[in-house]
Amino acid sequence: MVKSGSKLIETMVFIEVLYYPTNLYKLLARSAKISWGLSPEVIRTIYVAVIEPTILYAASVWAAAASKITVQKQLNAIQRGFAQKICKGYRTISLNAALIIAGVLPLDLRVQEAAKFYEAKRGRPLEHLDGGDLADREIEEKECFLKALHPASEEDIVFQCLENTDPQTLEEYHIVGNMIFTDGSKIEGKVGAALSRWLDGREVEHKKFKLEPYCSVFQAELYALWRAVEMATTHEVTNILSDSRSSLELLKNQREFHPLAVKIRKTLRNLRTQNKTVKLFWIRAHAGVAGNERADELAKEAALKMKVKSHYDRCPISFVKNKIRQSSIAQWDRRYQEGSTAETTKVFLPDAKIAYRFVRKARLTPTMVQVLTGHGGFADYLCRFKLRTEAGCFCDPDIKQDIWHIILDCPKFGKRRFELEMQINLQLKKENLSTILFDNSYRVPFTNFCTIVVKHIAALNK
Ligand SMILES: [Zn+2]
Structure with a gap:
């Protein structure tokens, strides 16, 4: 009886918690289209300052429920929309890729973080952190x-x-x-x-x-x-x-x-x-x-x-917070690696931990997001989503015009590609792409190259 009662409270809190963000999201969706409307930074601010705190409210009460598939699906649906708008990716972008490129931690992990932090502050042993090394440590609490x-x-x-x-x-x-x-x-x-x-x-x-x-x-x-x-x-x-x-x-x-x-x-x-x-x-x-x-x-x-x-x-609170964050990023990385989606993104951003630090600083343009996700005006993508009948490239109809062909092989851009390779002194191939992206002096010329190439292709495919 008690158990079903607490389940009921858990569900009620959860419904309450999700109702508001979902509605807010619908309102936002109308004013945040890809090419106009709210800027990604504004959406990020709204997400971080309003949506997350609303959902994380009383997280410790329902944190256990956040690991259930149905709950996770609801959380994912809310988050995917925001992440897609923050990174200005195509609407077809996978959750896995959108979160990495937007630099937004999965919501269910944030829920667990909030719950763990709450418990740590209430004096629960920290055994789940740092491989158990902190099990008998006390948190430095503020005096009442x-x-x-x-x-x-x-x-x-x-x-x-x-x-x-x-x-x-x-x-x-x-x-x-x-x-x-x-x-x-x-x-x-x-x-x-x-x-x-x-x-x-x-x-x-x-x-x-x-x-x-x-x-x-x-x-x-x-x-x-x-x-x-x-x-x-x-x-x-x-x-x-x-x-x-x-x-x-x-x-x-x-x-x-x-x-x-x-x-x-x-x-x-x-x-x-x-x-x-x-x-x-x-x-x-x-x-x-x-x-x-x-x-x-x-x-x-x-x-x-x-x-x-x-x-x-x-133990300082900041240290505990940091440890909790590290452990959720590690969990996020496992999920990212094991997920069947975001194949293209993984080539550029192979590691969630590094990506998380990188994407906020890099300020990727919508065109670069098309490159990093493979979701853009490319024949292969358009064909997959039934917006075009042929997936082949102009240079050779038998060759799939996907992002790899465009930036790495298509002879149409041979000269530009050669000039870029000379400039950065590095060959454009899949293995080098993450290096090129992370290095500031490589990234700028690479971004310029991608922007010209992607825009050219999009114009031709119209
Ligand atoms: Zn081609």
Whole structure:
């Protein structure tokens, strides 16, 4: 009984979730034709900002249903339309090809991502990520805002910007007594933090800390700051100098509940009640300030050489998000490779992972999308979709006029092809096409060649 009840809720949420995007899609379809109407970037924005979030709403409730064939079909139908419009491909384009060229992750995988992320944030073990290495790790969660002080009783945290630490500057900013320089470092995939305390122009004490490899530099910087404020509890006056402006800004912003920031603020508050003085400064990195250089060196040493249990091991949310994304791209790639469609696209974009990074930057033109999909005004394509009776080329009716013949073989474009090959110093053949596409200096002349050739063919086939 309970089971059927939860199934009902699952279905209801799902219907609700799909109703709105489907209608919006129909409206959009009318105003986003291939040759006019909304630009692909606008459609992408609508998709990313409206459609995806609507569908991903409460994804964790129905994520299990997203793997069912019927549900997947519905998700695919919505997504195919958007992906086709984002990449400006022909309407016959396969979902597999459209997603790759539009650089849009399959919706059912996005649903699973959203659900996984939600569960990770709620503290579910991360065993499904990174081959189980993160199974016993805890996510760095923001502190609950309820724990924060009432705004009226909060004191402002301020920091000043220092250009250097010569005697003149120190006098100008009334800097006397202890100076603690802090730094964090991520190097060769390892993370460390350090602080160096100076008095009267020389180092009197230093500390090094180790963080887990998945930690970010930002965490390392904040951790070093926290240890510096802790150290300040044993001194009357302390000046803390960090080169991480973002960490100091985070401290300043009382609405940010990063756990380390909350700890730092709390310690600073306690210090104030004990009438101890702590001043915070931002100092430009690598500007030749000895204390800062020293902290930097110590942090690097900590990262590379320390063999101790990590001082800080909370897994940053960004890392978890990244891992979840990597795993869904890998799943997407398997689906792309195994799919029976997108044969032409696979020649140009053999790998979903690389394609995903590439297509957004490359800004492929509609003509190039015709080339990459093989769906365009070519005799073979037109014949397949009953828009023409003969599939042969003008040069030889017995040779199929498909995209390969046009760009690689057709003698009609022999001269242009030869000139292109001379220019890029690479032979135009299937094995080289992905190299040509990914290389910026090859892609432009290749695109020019394709544009002329495809347009010429389309005009002849009219
Ligand atoms: Zn030909």
